[in-house]
Amino acid sequence: MNISFYIARRYFKSKKSHNVINIISMISVAGVTIGTMALIVVLSVFNGFEQLVVSLFNSFNPDLVITLREGKNFPATDIPQNLLREMPGVLNLTEVLEENALMKYKDKQAIVTLKGVGEEYQRMTGVDTMMAEGRFLLQSGDYNFTVLGYGVAYYLNASLQDYINPITIFIPSRTRKIGGSLDQAFNQEIIFPTGYFSIQQEFDVKYALMPIRFVRKLLDYTNDVTAIEIQLADGADKRRIQQQIEVAVGDRFRVKNRFQQQELLYNIMKSEKYAIFLILTFILLLATFNVVGSLSMLILDKKKDIAVLQSMGATMKLIKRIFLTEGLMISGIGALSGMFLGGVLCWIQQTFGLIRMGGPNSTFVVDSYPIQMQPLDFLLVFITVMLIGYLASWYPVYNIRKINTTLVKLD
Numbered sequence: 001m002n003i004s005f006y007i008a009r010r011y012f013k014s015k016k017s018h019n020v021i022n023i024i025s026m027i028s029v030a031g032v033t034i035g036t037m038a039l040i041v042v043l044s045v046f047n048g049f050e051q052l053v054v055s056l057f058n059s060f061n062p063d064l065v066i067t068l069r070e071g072k073n074f075p076a077t078d079i080p081q082n083l084l085r086e087m088p089g090v091l092n093l094t095e096v097l098e099e100n101a102l103m104k105y106k107d108k109q110a111i112v113t114l115k116g117v118g119e120e121y122q123r124m125t126g127v128d129t130m131m132a133e134g135r136f137l138l139q140s141g142d143y144n145f146t147v148l149g150y151g152v153a154y155y156l157n158a159s160l161q162d163y164i165n166p167i168t169i170f171i172p173s174r175t176r177k178i179g180g181s182l183d184q185a186f187n188q189e190i191i192f193p194t195g196y197f198s199i200q201q202e203f204d205v206k207y208a209l210m211p212i213r214f215v216r217k218l219l220d221y222t223n224d225v226t227a228i229e230i231q232l233a234d235g236a237d238k239r240r241i242q243q244q245i246e247v248a249v250g251d252r253f254r255v256k257n258r259f260q261q262q263e264l265l266y267n268i269m270k271s272e273k274y275a276i277f278l279i280l281t282f283i284l285l286l287a288t289f290n291v292v293g294s295l296s297m298l299i300l301d302k303k304k305d306i307a308v309l310q311s312m313g314a315t316m317k318l319i320k321r322i323f324l325t326e327g328l329m330i331s332g333i334g335a336l337s338g339m340f341l342g343g344v345l346c347w348i349q350q351t352f353g354l355i356r357m358g359g360p361n362s363t364f365v366v367d368s369y370p371i372q373m374q375p376l377d378f379l380l381v382f383i384t385v386m387l388i389g390y391l392a393s394w395y396p397v398y399n400i401r402k403i404n405t406t407l408v409k410l411d
Contacts, residue, residue, distance in 0.1 A: 004318060008325035011298065024297060028290035029334045035284030036338025036385050037345070042280060043377045044346045046273045048370030053269065054258075056200045059126030061261050062229035064242055065096075069254050073097075073224045081228070083248055089236030094118035096227040097215045102170040103156060103208065110155040112148075112208045114169070116215030117229075124231035127197050127209065134160045134195025144214040146191045150198040151205030158193055166190035171218045187218050281384055288331070288392045295327050295396040306400075316400075324390075324397045331389020335382050343378075346371045 012025070068074055076095050085093055097116040102109060117138070122128060128136035132150050139145065146167065148158060158167060170186045191210065198204055216222065230245070232238055238257060246255045259266055299306075306319055349355060353368030 004321040004325050007322045008329055011302065011322075011326055012329050024290060024294045025330065028288075028294045028330050029337070031287035031290050032284070032331055032334025032385060032389070033338040033341065035280070035287045036335050036381060037342040038338075039277065039280050039284065039381045039384075040339055040342025040373075040378065041345055042276055043273065043381070044342075044371050044373045045369055046269075046276065047372035047374055047377070050269050050273070051372050052366060052370045053200070053265070056130075057262055057265070058258060059130050060199050060203050061258050062124065063232040063238060063258060064230040064245065065256050065261060066228040066230070066245065066249055066253050067226065067256070069252060073221070073226055076223045076225045076228070079228050079253070080248055084228075084230065084245060087241060087244060087248075089233050089238075089241045090230060091233050092120045092124040092231040094120040094124060094229050095212055095225045096121075096229050097212050097219070097221070097224065098226045099171065099215065099219060101218070103152070104168045104170065105156040105158050106165055108156045108158075110152055112152050113206050114171075114215050114218070115207050115209050116212035117209060118212050121209075121229075124229070127199070130197045130199045132196045132198040134193070136197075137194040138209060139211045139213075144191055144211050145194045146208050146210040147195050147197055148193050148209075149204035149207045150196045151201065152208055153193070153196045155205070160193055160195065163192070166192050169218060174220050187220065189214065189218055281388070284385065285388050288388050291327050291330055291389060291392040292396055294330065295323055295393060298326065299323060299396060299400055320397045320400055323400065324393050327393025327397070328386065328389055331386055331393070335385040335389075338385075339378055339382065343373065346373050 066079060081093060084090055095118045099114050101112060101114050103112045119139075122136060122138070127147070131147075133153075134147075136147055137145050138147065148156070152158075156167065168188055168190050170188045173185055173187045191214065197209075212225075216224070232241060242255050242257055246253075249255065309319060310316075349369060350371040350373075356368050357366065
C-alpha cells in the first residue's frame with residue numbers, strides 16, 4: 001500500500017486532538033458534496049430541457065432540407081428527386097412552398113407563413129403527434145384543408161366547428177396590375193381548418209400547413225418550391241448522406257441538417273448550460289476553501305507526527321504528499337457522495353416527476369421538470385471537483401514548512 005495514502009487515510013478517520021478539526025473536515029466534505037450534487041442536478045435539468053426543445057423542433061424540422069443559396073423559389077425539377085430517393089438511407093422526400101399571407105376569419109386577421117407541403121409530408125413529420133385540437137388532415141380528394149399553429153388559431157379566434165365561415169387567404173398577385181381596387185391586386189382563396197398543432201411558440205404563431213397544390217394556385221406557380229425536405233432512416237449516416245446530396249444538387253443549393261436549421265438556438269442552449277456550470281463551479285470553489293482551513297489545522301495538529309516522521313527519514317516531499325492526499329480524499333469523498341446523491345435525486349425526478357412545472361391547469365408541454373443524465377457530465381463534474389480540490393490542498397501543503405516554523409516559534 002502507498003505509504004502516503006495509508007497515513008492520510010488514518011489521519012482522515014482518526015480523531016484529532018482538537019474536535020474543531022473534525023468539524024471543519026466534515027464541513028469541507030459536506031460543502032463539496034452539496035456543490036457536486038448541485039452541479040449534477042442542474043446539468044441534468046439543462047440536458048432534459050435541451051432534449052425536450054430538440055424533440056419539439058425535430059417534430060417540425062426535417063432531417064435535411066435543400067434550399068437555394070441565393071434567392072427563394074426554384075423549379076422542383078432543378079433537384080434530381082429520383083436520384084435522391086434512390087440513395088441508401090433516404091426514406092421520404094417532399095416539396096415545400098412557403099409564403100407569407102394575410103389570413104382572415106370573420107373580423108380577425110393575422111399575417112401567417114403558409115407552408116404548402118406534398119402528400120409525403122404526413123409520413124415524414126411529427127406534427128401529427130403534436131395536435132392540440134382536431135386532427136392532421138390537409139387534403140381529401142379534391143378538397144384542401146389547413147392545420148394551423150395554435151398561436152395562429154388564437155389570433156384568428158378560429159373554430160373547428162364552424163362549417164359556414166371559412167378562413168380567407170389573401171396573397172399579392174404576381175400577374176395582375178393594381179387597378180382601381182386593391183382587391184384586384186390580391187389572389188384570394190378560402191379554406192377550412194381541421195386542427196391546431198402546438199409545438200413551440202416560434203412555430204405556433206407563424207405557420208399554417210396546407211397542400212402545396214393549394215399554395216401554388218394562390219401564387220400562380222406551376223411547380224415552384226422554396227425547399228425540398230428529406231427524411232432519413234433511423235441509424236443512417238446523416239453526415240455522409242448530406243455530403244452525397246450536396247454533390248448531387250450542386251453548389252447552387254445549400255443542404256442543412258437539423259443542427260444547421262436551428263444553429264442559433266442550439267448554440268444559445270449550449271452557452272447557457274456552460275455559463276451555469278461556470279457559476280456553480282465558482283460557488284463550489286468558495287465551498288472548497290474549507291479544505292484549506294481543514295488541512296492547515298491538521299498540519300498544526302500533527303506537528304509532532306511530522307517531527308517523528310522526519311526523524312525516521314521521511315523527506316519533506318513525502319510529508320507534503322501525505323497531506324495533499326488528505327485534501328484529495330476530502331474532495332474525492334465529497335465528489336463521489338455528491339454525484340451519488342445528485343444521481344439519486346435526478347432518478348427520483350425522472351421516475352416520479354415530484355417537482356412540477358405548474359399547477360393542475362398548467363399548459364406546459366411537460367408536467368414536471370425534465371431530466372436527462374449524461375455520463376460525460378458526471379465525468380466532467382468529477383474532474384472539475386478534483387482539480388479544485390487539488391488547488392485548494394496545494395496551498396497549505398506548499399506552505400507546510402512555514403506553518404510548522406511559525407508554530408515552533410509560538411511554542
